[in-house]
Amino acid sequence: MSRSDDSRYLKGGPVAQRIIAAVREDAAIATAEGFPPKLVSITVGDTDAVDVYVRNQRAKAGLAGIGFEERRFAADITAGELEAAIHGLNADPRVTGIIIQRPVPAHVPIKTLQAAVHPLKDVEGMHPASIGNIVYNQLDLAPCTAAASVELLKETGLELKGLEVVVVGHSEIVGKPIAFLLMSEGATVTVCHHMTRSVAAHARRADALFVAVGKPRLIKADMVKPGACVIDIGINSEIGPDGESRIVGDVDTESVKEVASWITPVPGGVGPLTVAILLRNTMVALNRQRALYRATYGVADKLAAE
Numbered sequence: 001m002s003r004s005d006d007s008r009y010l011k012g013g014p015v016a017q018r019i020i021a022a023v024r025e026d027a028a029i030a031t032a033e034g035f036p037p038k039l040v041s042i043t044v045g046d047t048d049a050v051d052v053y054v055r056n057q058r059a060k061a062g063l064a065g066i067g068f069e070e071r072r073f074a075a076d077i078t079a080g081e082l083e084a085a086i087h088g089l090n091a092d093p094r095v096t097g098i099i100i101q102r103p104v105p106a107h108v109p110i111k112t113l114q115a116a117v118h119p120l121k122d123v124e125g126m127h128p129a130s131i132g133n134i135v136y137n138q139l140d141l142a143p144c145t146a147a148a149s150v151e152l153l154k155e156t157g158l159e160l161k162g163l164e165v166v167v168v169g170h171s172e173i174v175g176k177p178i179a180f181l182l183m184s185e186g187a188t189v190t191v192c193h194h195m196t197r198s199v200a201a202h203a204r205r206a207d208a209l210f211v212a213v214g215k216p217r218l219i220k221a222d223m224v225k226p227g228a229c230v231i232d233i234g235i236n237s238e239i240g241p242d243g244e245s246r247i248v249g250d251v252d253t254e255s256v257k258e259v260a261s262w263i264t265p266v267p268g269g270v271g272p273l274t275v276a277i278l279l280r281n282t283m284v285a286l287n288r289q290r291a292l293y294r295a296t297y298g299v300a301d302k303l304a305a306e
């Protein structure tokens, strides 16, 4: 391999910084015009991956000039109480965006919660109506992790048209939207899941391999085509050799980086970009709300003046 280790790592930080700088400018203008953006996060129960995400959301929202509020609920809250809380946030004009952190406890139907978020405040693009947009090739507000993963693939400069892509994992929030985004870009997409007969056989054909499963070191070097781009989406907590808790992805990075031409590190890959895109989506939501406001009250003002 002629390239240095470092150039093989596809880092999310620099792309995230560019996005956050642009969001910061937009947020400052909107705030000066009387529309300060604000994101509300809903967490139910306790999960390590969610804690990392929320901590970074708070920090980066602060940098971008977006208000951030975390609502934490006990794991035994009822679905009805959660829905009521979401309806309250829908009705609050100070709230721009709502994100429901996954997973939620098994007794709470996640789809009902996602459908309760008003589509104009759906900064993750998880309402059924929002998911529909990416099927129709309207891509300006897509689920954040999926958008982040595809954006990192684009950083390689690879031609997406006709690219052989394999996605391992088909969750509604990561695997499926990645497949739709890539189909929109002209890639040929294969999606694997736990019933796939041989994930390895598919993975070895991929020019770009996306992995979102939640199993440390699931993807080993012999499952990767030489020269491929590997996007590791997993965020798993484990205890390292030093006895400290650490975050690892779903790919055995040490061995795979010897075969792949590009690999996203964990931490430092998809994660930071996911946070940046969540903030960018918050501004997309704000602009849609402002457009509706203008269309509704702008016309009313004109009528009143006539």
Ligand SMILES: NC(=O)C1=CN([C@@H]2O[C@H](COP(=O)(O)OP(=O)(O)OC[C@H]3O[C@@H](n4cnc5c(N)ncnc54)[C@H](OP(=O)(O)O)[C@@H]3O)[C@@H](O)[C@H]2O)C=CC1
Pocket (backbone or CB within 6 Å): 049, 145, 168, 169, 170, 171, 172, 173, 174, 175, 192, 193, 194, 195, 196, 199, 212, 213, 214, 215, 233, 234, 235, 236, 270, 271, 274
């Ligand atoms: N970096 C980021 O921004 C984000 C990271 N994540 C991380 O990504 C990972 C996946 O998250 P998420 O999609 O929400 O997880 P889910 O548990 O919802 O989905 C996991 C998927 O992996 C599939 N799967 C399970 N075992 C295998 C296997 N042995 N081979 C192939 N496929 C398998 C499952 O298939 P089936 O349904 O058929 O069982 C399912 O489609 C987690 O580590 C999570 O923490 C998640 C969101 C954002």
Ligand SMILES: Nc1nc(=O)c2c([nH]1)NC[C@@H]1CN(c3ccc(C(=O)N[C@@H](CCC(=O)O)C(=O)O)cc3)C=[N+]21
Pocket (backbone or CB within 6 Å): 049, 050, 052, 053, 056, 099, 100, 101, 102, 103, 124, 144, 145, 173, 235, 247, 266, 267, 268, 269, 270, 271, 272, 274, 275
């Ligand atoms: N509705 C919903 N949407 C999600 O997108 C979602 C979710 N629920 N539940 C939890 C998972 C996990 N997730 C992360 C995103 C960024 C980092 C992140 O910023 N990681 C950094 C930081 C590492 C650190 O600070 O230690 C990194 O990978 O470099 C982590 C985890 C989003 N998820």
